[in-house]
Amino acid sequence: MDGPAPRGRAAADTSERGPESGADPRHRRDGGAVTVAGDEPAQRTPDGRYLIIGGRRWRACDPAIPEKLRAELVAELMRARRAVRTDGDAARPAVQDAKVALGERGEPWWETPTPEGRADRLAAAIRTLLRHRRPSTICPSDAARVVGGEDWRSVMDQAREVAATLAEQDVLEVQQKGERVDPHGAKGPIRLAAGPQL
DSSP states (O other): OOOOOOSSSOOOOOTTOOOTTTTOTTOOTTSOOOEEGGGEEOEEOTTSSEEEETTEEEEOOOTTSOHHHHHHHHHHHHHHHHHHHHHGGGGHHHHHHHHHHHTSSSSOTTSOOOHHHHHHHHHHHHHHHHHHHTTSOBOHHHHHHHHHGGGGGGGHHHHHHHHHHHHHTTSEEEEETTEEOOTTTOOSOOEEEEOTTO
């Protein structure tokens, strides 16, 4: 069994970190393709792992993330960046979560993940999607698809384990048919709703 994800912000990777208040040029506000001055496409390194923008190297997001989910993560990242300007440090964990979920921080997405690194990214994806969709619920499979791509089914057990850990921390609640249930005893499909500590 994989270990639980830690509470709060996921593990940070500072090697390609840019300012969190909007200077990171990797994303357009509409979630479209990355562009630089003059609407020219950003240049990717031959291995596809990094973008070269303004002479700086930025880690690219995980290309295995389904487009709909990637757009949601980018939208929440942009919202969190705007919130940094008004809310300061209180908004930074949301920026961190979105970047880890996208694969721009944390363990490199092109390497075989450790159980701990995958748990961190699952937790970040769950928190980011819950913030974006609130007050609607999400399915653990949404986070599994972010982290696992086409192989998402192999990540489902760990996604449910991470959700159970977050439920214990009141970050979320696990529901079936709209009612709160014990995350460790629930059988069958579950939904995740935002909790008071999100």
